[in-house]
Amino acid sequence: MKFLDLAKVHIRSGAGGAGCVSFRREKYVEYGGPDGGDGGGGGSVWAEAVDGLNTLIDFRYQQHFFAGNGQAGMGKQRTGADGKDIVLHVPAGTEILDEDQETVIADLTQVGDRVLLAEGGNGGWGNLHFKTSVNQAPRRANPGQPGVERTLWLRLKLIADAGLVGLPNAGKSTFLAATSNARPKIADYPFTTLHPNLGVVGVDDVEFVVADIPGLIGGAHEGRGLGDLFLGHVERCAVLLHLVDATSPSIAEDYRTIDAELAAYGGALADKPRVTALNKVDALDGDERAAARAELETAAGAPVYLMSGVSHEGVTDVLRALRAQIDADRLRHADAEREPQPWQP
Numbered sequence: 001m002k003f004l005d006l007a008k009v010h011i012r013s014g015a016g017g018a019g020c021v022s023f024r025r026e027k028y029v030e031y032g033g034p035d036g037g038d039g040g041g042g043g044s045v046w047a048e049a050v051d052g053l054n055t056l057i058d059f060r061y062q063q064h065f066f067a068g069n070g071q072a073g074m075g076k077q078r079t080g081a082d083g084k085d086i087v088l089h090v091p092a093g094t095e096i097l098d099e100d101q102e103t104v105i106a107d108l109t110q111v112g113d114r115v116l117l118a119e120g121g122n123g124g125w126g127n128l129h130f131k132t133s134v135n136q137a138p139r140r141a142n143p144g145q146p147g148v149e150r151t152l153w154l155r156l157k158l159i160a161d162a163g164l165v166g167l168p169n170a171g172k173s174t175f176l177a178a179t180s181n182a183r184p185k186i187a188d189y190p191f192t193t194l195h196p197n198l199g200v201v202g203v204d205d206v207e208f209v210v211a212d213i214p215g216l217i218g219g220a221h222e223g224r225g226l227g228d229l230f231l232g233h234v235e236r237c238a239v240l241l242h243l244v245d246a247t248s249p250s251i252a253e254d255y256r257t258i259d260a261e262l263a264a265y266g267g268a269l270a271d272k273p274r275v276t277a278l279n280k281v282d283a284l285d286g287d288e289r290a291a292a293r294a295e296l297e298t299a300a301g302a303p304v305y306l307m308s309g310v311s312h313e314g315v316t317d318v319l320r321a322l323r324a325q326i327d328a329d330r331l332r333h334a335d336a337e338r339e340p341q342p343w344q345p
Helices: 174-181 249-264 285-302 315-338
Strands: 007-014 045-049 064-066 086-091 093-095 106-107 112-116 148-156 162-165 197-203 206-212 238-245 272-279 305-306
Touching: 007 112, 007 197, 045 093, 045 106, 045 238, 064 086, 086 148, 106 112, 112 148, 112 249, 148 285, 162 197, 162 315, 174 197, 174 206, 206 315, 238 249, 238 315, 249 285, 272 315, 285 305, 285 315
Parallel strands: 007 064, 045 086, 162 206, 162 238, 238 272, 272 305
Antiparallel strands: 007 148, 045 112, 093 106, 093 148, 197 206
16 A cells, blocks of 8 residues: 555535425315425535544545535425535544645544534525415525535644654664564665654553654755655654664764754754664774764764664663653643643633
8 A cells, every 4th residue: 555645635515405485285275385395404524533544545546525415395394305424534643734735624633533624505495484474475495505615635644652763774664673563665775765654662561653754864844855745744753763873974964964954844843852872883893882972972962872773782772762751741741631721701
């Protein structure tokens, strides 16, 4: 299955059915009169987050979604049938944007979240509603209201606890493959990863989800390389794991490049808790490790972990550091939910 995280859809709710102008004409019925029924309501368009989806690929093959129109009213006070609703099934973590791709209409972060995108038109009144003492045979009925037509964008942001960032070939996919059952493509050339990958990682009997995104390069926020197109998938993460290639001749510069791109992207991504790890240390001897670690710690201004995704050296320590940050983030959210809300009349 291909990965698709942005889709454009055109939706239209159903129009309401028209009211009916009708009169009772049965033989031997003493008191005839208007008996036109109301039109049925038009169907609405909904979006719902469902389980089992992790891509928007279904919307590549169908972009137009039209709800059913309401049926017109009929004689004998019969109301027309309502139009059928239509539901867009999307994966959890999907944002629904207006046509300008900036206005967020809804953010479906949990399975079962549901939002009304376009409400169906009301059905028109039949002539029975217009009967009065001075107008006992009205010959008017309301038409149904038209449906709502709009163009929307669906943007998927994966739900993960930790996100991997770094330059191409920093070892992000190798780390994900070494710590989970995910099997991302791994090769010795840049930009091996072309779409995000998710893996369930476990440490000390605790599991969490890690997201691997394609590597960034300098100027990604201006569209270089794969650009910052996939950074949205780590916006929801509690912590970022920044991997730096220990065999690079410019370790400090590599770190600053990614740091600058995260800051240029915005969205408070640069302010997220971060665990910095020097990867591929199995290729260095003791003195080279110490020198590389000192250089990276100076650039990062924080402790640096040594690890190797190939030999699994230091991987457990890195996972425990990620877990600690994730637990702290969950605790902060739990405390925020327990805070008393101000009373409102």
